[in-house]
Amino acid sequence: MSRSTKRLIVVGNGMVGHRFLETMCALPGAADWSITTFCEEPRLAYDRVNLSKFFAGDTDGDLTLGSADAYARMGVEIVVGDAAASIDREGRQVRSQAGRLVPYDALVLATGSYPFVPPIPGVAGDGCFVYRTIDDLKAIRDYAQTANVGVVVGGGLLGLEAANALRNLGLETHVVEMAPRLMALQVDEMGGAILRRRIEALGVAVHTGMVTKEIVRREGRACGLRFADGGELAADLVVFSAGIRARDDLARASGLALGSRGGIAIDGQCRTSDPNILAIGECASWDGRTYGLVAPGYRMADVAAQALTGTGQGKLGTFDMSTKLKLMGVDVASFGDAFGLEAGAHTLSIVDSVDGVYKKLVVSADKKRLLGGVLVGDASAYGQLLAMVQSKTVLPPNPSDFILPARTGASSGFGIASLPDSALVCSCHNVSKGAICAAITDSGLTAVSEVKACTKAGTGCGSCVTLVKDILNLELKKAGVAVTNYVCEHFKLSRQELFHVVKVGQQRTFEEVIRAAGSGRGCEICKPAVASILASVWNEHVLADPHVGLQDTNDRFLANIQRDGTYSVVPRVPAGEITPDQLIALGDVAKKYRLYTKITGAQRIDLFGARSEQLPLVWADLIAAGFESGHAYGKALRTVKSCVGSTWCRYGVQDSVSFAVRLENRYKGLRSPHKLKAAASGCARECAEAQSKDFGVIATDKGYNLFVCGNGGMKPQHAQLLASDLDEDTVIRYVDRFLMFYIRTADRLERTAPWFNKLEGGLEYLRQVVIDDSLGLAADLERDMRAIVNTYECEWKATLADPDKVRRFRPFINSELPDPSIVHLPLRQQHRVATWNEKAARLGHGA
Amino acid sequence: MSAWQDVCALTEITPDTGVCALVDGKQVAVFRTGPDDGVYALSNFDPFSKAFVLSRGIVGDKGGVPKVASPLFKQNFALATGVCLDDVAVSVRSYPVRVRQGRVEVDATE
Numbered sequence: 003m004s005r006s007t008k009r010l011i012v013v014g015n016g017m018v019g020h021r022f023l024e025t026m027c028a029l030p031g032a033a034d035w036s037i038t039t040f041c042e043e044p045r046l047a048y049d050r051v052n053l054s055k056f057f058a059g060d061t062d063g064d065l066t067l068g069s070a071d072a073y074a075r076m077g078v079e080i081v082v083g084d085a086a087a088s089i090d091r092e093g094r095q096v097r098s099q100a101g102r103l104v105p106y107d108a109l110v111l112a113t114g115s116y117p118f119v120p121p122i123p124g125v126a127g128d129g130c131f132v133y134r135t136i137d138d139l140k141a142i143r144d145y146a147q148t149a150n151v152g153v154v155v156g157g158g159l160l161g162l163e164a165a166n167a168l169r170n171l172g173l174e175t176h177v178v179e180m181a182p183r184l185m186a187l188q189v190d191e192m193g194g195a196i197l198r199r200r201i202e203a204l205g206v207a208v209h210t211g212m213v214t215k216e217i218v219r220r221e222g223r224a225c226g227l228r229f230a231d232g233g234e235l236a237a238d239l240v241v242f243s244a245g246i247r248a249r250d251d252l253a254r255a256s257g258l259a260l261g262s263r264g265g266i267a268i269d270g271q272c273r274t275s276d277p278n279i280l281a282i283g284e285c286a287s288w289d290g291r292t293y294g295l296v297a298p299g300y301r302m303a304d305v306a307a308q309a310l311t312g313t314g315q316g317k318l319g320t321f322d323m324s325t326k327l328k329l330m331g332v333d334v335a336s337f338g339d340a341f342g343l344e345a346g347a348h349t350l351s352i353v354d355s356v357d358g359v360y361k362k363l364v365v366s367a368d369k370k371r372l373l374g375g376v377l378v379g380d381a382s383a384y385g386q387l388l389a390m391v392q393s394k395t396v397l398p399p400n401p402s403d404f405i406l407p408a409r410t411g412a413s414s415g416f417g418i419a420s421l422p423d424s425a426l427v428c429s430c431h432n433v434s435k436g437a438i439c440a441a442i443t444d445s446g447l448t449a450v451s452e453v454k455a456c457t458k459a460g461t462g463c464g465s466c467v468t469l470v471k472d473i474l475n476l477e478l479k480k481a482g483v484a485v486t487n488y489v490c491e492h493f494k495l496s497r498q499e500l501f502h503v504v505k506v507g508q509q510r511t512f513e514e515v516i517r518a519a520g521s522g523r524g525c526e527i528c529k530p531a532v533a534s535i536l537a538s539v540w541n542e543h544v545l546a547d548p549h550v551g552l553q554d555t556n557d558r559f560l561a562n563i564q565r566d567g568t569y570s571v572v573p574r575v576p577a578g579e580i581t582p583d584q585l586i587a588l589g590d591v592a593k594k595y596r597l598y599t600k601i602t603g604a605q606r607i608d609l610f611g612a613r614s615e616q617l618p619l620v621w622a623d624l625i626a627a628g629f630e631s632g633h634a635y636g637k638a639l640r641t642v643k644s645c646v647g648s649t650w651c652r653y654g655v656q657d658s659v660s661f662a663v664r665l666e667n668r669y670k671g672l673r674s675p676h677k678l679k680a681a682a683s684g685c686a687r688e689c690a691e692a693q694s695k696d697f698g699v700i701a702t703d704k705g706y707n708l709f710v711c712g713n714g715g716m717k718p719q720h721a722q723l724l725a726s727d728l729d730e731d732t733v734i735r736y737v738d739r740f741l742m743f744y745i746r747t748a749d750r751l752e753r754t755a756p757w758f759n760k761l762e763g764g765l766e767y768l769r770q771v772v773i774d775d776s777l778g779l780a781a782d783l784e785r786d787m788r789a790i791v792n793t794y795e796c797e798w799k800a801t802l803a804d805p806d807k808v809r810r811f812r813p814f815i816n817s818e819l820p821d822p823s824i825v826h827l828p829l830r831q832q833h834r835v836a837t838w839n840e841k842a843a844r845l846g847h848g849a
Numbered sequence: 850m851s852a853w854q855d856v857c858a859l860t861e862i863t864p865d866t867g868v869c870a871l872v873d874g875k876q877v878a879v880f881r882t883g884p885d886d887g888v889y890a891l892s893n894f895d896p897f898s899k900a901f902v903l904s905r906g907i908v909g910d911k912g913g914v915p916k917v918a919s920p921l922f923k924q925n926f927a928l929a930t931g932v933c934l935d936d937v938a939v940s941v942r943s944y945p946v947r948v949r950q951g952r953v954e955v956d957a958t959e
């Protein structure tokens with residue numbers, strides 16, 4: 003310890019206490035201080051904002067903010083599991099619960115707050131919990147094992163988060179709220195109503211306007227709630243989330259001034275009524291109020307550290323209480339003047355109770371500035387809107403464009419570029435757009451993860467990450483870093499350019515392509531990409547000699563590889579229509595080769611667990627029964643799903659099955675940048691889910707509506723209506739053009755939906771190309787498609803006809819033995835892949 | 850002591866692909882690279898997926914180093930050494946291999 007050290011005590015090692023230590027120790031004046039911190043909880047500071055992730059399998063460790071090592075490096079002595087019990091202001095020392103006496107020159111209180119539990123009969127005892135610490139969550143999780151019905155008392159932000167946790171623990175879940183709506187502090191009446199609907203739709207019962215009077219107990223165990231109106235609700239696990247109160251007891255006992263509504267009163271530099279004592283975070287009262295969010299706490303931590311080290315004259319300003327969160331998958335955001343309190347303010351809103359979306363904007367009296375708003379159900383615009391509020395950007399002529407569903411085709415990108423540098427992007431860490439841009443250019447950042455590491459933006463609540471990503475992309479584009487979409491190190495070209503090379507140069511093999519346009523020997527990225535392009539242009543067999551080494555294993559074995567190296571087989575079942583004889587044949591094949599069978603998510607039957615050498619045998623039998631390859635292994639057309647349509651269904655207006663069969667047979671085998679899925683529905687009820695497909699048709703009484711660029715999967719997206727009331731031939735003409743245009747221009751592994759999202763000019767442009775033929779390409783696109791359609795052959799049939807190709811399915815080049823590493827164990831009436839441990843035990847060796 | 854074992858004719862391996870051979874009960878992935886006719890032998894075991902599949906991976910190069918990408922999760926292994934190019938802490942066994950009079954031979958003793 004150096005001579006002149008002064009002693010600093012920090013009471014409380016929560017989020018703000020931790021931030022304070024980090025900031026303090028990084029400041030030049032820190033060397034003058036020796037620091038001790040009391041941590042009441044049995045663990046070092048952790049990320050309370052993300053507390054619920056604890057249930058998502060995050061261990062305590064994942065949430066940890068600081069580590070013993072890091073504190074040791076910073077020279078902070080940390081006393082874990084011992085609370086400060088009293089302050090002797092006169093003698094300037096703190097006594098801990100365990101009896102430690104520690105002197106101080108300065109004291110920082112960062113004691114946070116505690117959940118308020120209403121003092122009603124029955125709250126003490128088993129089955130009642132709060133939701134604040136890791137230990138609280140552990141206790142809830144353990145108790146939930148023996149409980150069936152959970153109730154959260156309090157329908158605010160934290161209450162709903164707790165309700166989600168109970169639901170995920172498998173409990174029947176209720177939320178009881180005293181106010182007439184949910185999240186009364188953040189959203190208005192309509193927002194609360196939409197939120198309630200969405201939450202009820204998830205199976206959580208919501209009771210508003212209910213005052214809980216008593217926790218009813220049977221044999222000591224909580225068994226229900228009794229309300230002021232005499233009603234009762236059965237429940238065996240109760241979580242109180244009825245607001246928080248500042249932990250100001252220590253300060254109160256030592257005579258520090260408190261705020262009028264609780265909390266330790268502080269000035270703009272976080273000093274309490276005793277100049278040697280500072281208070282920060284949720285326990286502090288600034289400007290007559292306390293703040294239950296982490297961003298104000300962090301600001302206080304920074305100001306306090308500057309004040310103590312004499313390194314800055316920072317002062318607390320007004321705090322923005324805007325919030326955005328995802329509650330049970332439902333976006334909720336409230337920002338700025340959400341309730342339109344400013345004089346003369348206008349409001350604009352849209353309510354969509356079908357999709358459960360509510361958006362409201364509050365605009366200044368002169369209609370020039372955005373003051374605030376509420377978003378429920380879709381808060382994607384939050385970051386941008388909040389930044390507009392804070393930067394006081396002048397509004398564009400039609401502010402309603404911000405909340406209206408994107409007008410088809412119109413680009414919605416007018417926001418980010420127009421934000422001034424001062425716009426606050428990350429409120430958690432107080433990072434402006436300018437700071438992010440500077441970091442990107444100065445340090446040459448190219449990935450969101452790098453921006454996060456460098457600026458901290460996006461590492462708090464996470465709600466600003468999309469905005470950060472948009473800013474990054476914009477900056478990269480500006481810098482001409484043209485967010486490179488080179489295929490890989492062997493081709494300094496995008497897939498679209500590579501496609502062009504092949505079209506123009508007429509290369510037929512990978513060797514020719516790489517000699518013409520690349521370098522090196524190729525890799526697992528460019529080889530399948532080039533193979534797909536060659537297939538789209540020439541449609542040669544993928545196992546033809548020059549192509550075989552280019553194929554991903556699925557294409558190389560014309561089947562889907564499974565976790566143990568066996569394969570699955572999915573024969574084509576066009577439109578999902580299958581005869582009884584075909585079903586029997588599939589059953590026979592599955593039995594003969596002992597294959598696990600399952601109905602897939604796309605109206606087909608998958609046969610799993612075939613050894614590579616069995617694949618040709620399986621296919622010989624399937625082909626004999628009239629089946630063709632289903633291309634489940636290829637980046638190619640998968641299925642055209644159908645509903646039964648007018649041939650049977652009382653509502654059907656067109657024969658959707660026949661049309662789906664026609665479509666599937668036309669496009670089967672078509673190789674594309676990514677897989678293609680399609681569907682045909684026989685009426686507007688849309689049982690075939692055509693609007694989630696790369697292309698889909700929905701019958702009308704005049705023909706079909708054609709939809710394109712939908713997606714299920716990881717990032718579902720509804721398809722766009724390209725044209726209405728078309729006859730079948732016109733649909734086919736448009737689909738030919740659409741698919742070929744996509745195949746020519748998309749990136750590798752880019753499905754139609756993300757391709758569409760990047761298409762400059764959007765739907766209008768696509769319509770011009772496909773329908774109006776604005777590029778004069780239509781005839782060319784149709785010709786290319788016709789060539790593919792006319793050269794279709796079942797890949798498996800062609801494979802079986804060629805003994806050289808069949809030989810490639812042998813497991814060993816020098817032996818006829820089957821692969822001994824394949825072990826399948828019984829599961830229900832079928833079987834599954836053995837786990838590695840089960841297998842290792844049998845095989846008796848490692849690698 | 851070495852024990853070269855005959856596996857197959859070089860022409861049985863399509864350039865820039867691999868095959869699997871059973872040598873002394875061990876699964877050995879044997880690769881043949883492009884125009885230079887290089888041959889390489891690695892264990893067929895993919896330590897990431899714990900499946901015997903490396904011979905079915907796509908052969909290519911990373912910065913000029915010949916390598917194979919696991920067909921399951923696409924980690925890259927250097928053909929000459931078996932070292933994983935994405936995680937140097939991991940590697941697969943590599944075996945001596947040679948071509949004699951057009952026949953590929955592998956030594957899988959130890």
Ligand code: SRM
Nearest residue numbers: 562570601602603604606608634640713714715716717753
């Ligand atoms: C077998 C099947 C699951 C099932 O048991 O039902 C399945 C299995 C696989 N799916 Fe799927 N998907 C299956 C239907 C679906 C569906 C439902 C559908 O097609 O209606 C979807 C959502 C619809 C969509 O694609 O828009 C679906 C979305 C995905 C995705 C996400 C694609 C996306 O754009 O987000 C992947 C990953 C990818 O392709 O990159 C994927 C990838 C896979 C892979 C290839 C994963 C892999 O690399 O091993 C699985 C192949 C296993 C195999 O051996 O067949 N699978 N997959 C289904 C086969 C359908 C068929 O008959 O061909």
Ligand SMILES: Cc1cc2nc3c(=O)[nH]c(=O)nc-3n(C[C@H](O)[C@H](O)[C@H](O)COP(=O)(O)OP(=O)(O)OC[C@H]3O[C@@H](n4cnc5c(N)ncnc54)[C@H](O)[C@@H]3O)c2cc1C
Nearest residue numbers: 014016017018019042050085086113114283284294295296
């Ligand atoms: C489930 C949940 C979700 C949340 N989500 C968000 C969100 O999305 N966005 C947001 O901005 N905020 C959110 N918050 C609020 C945020 O966590 C708090 O604002 C933040 O943790 C406040 O930090 P703090 O350090 O002031 O208090 P705390 O983190 O509570 O830390 C105070 C610490 O001091 C300790 N302590 C108290 N008295 C003593 C004593 N006498 N001696 C020693 N130690 C003592 C306490 O045990 C505690 O560990 C959420 C909170 C919860 C519970």
Ligand code: SF4
Nearest residue numbers: 564602603608715716
């Ligand atoms: S959802 Fe995942 S696990 Fe299930 S089949 Fe699709 S890829 Fe495989």
Ligand code: FES
Nearest residue numbers: 428430462463464
């Ligand atoms: S706003 Fe919370 S992480 Fe950026």
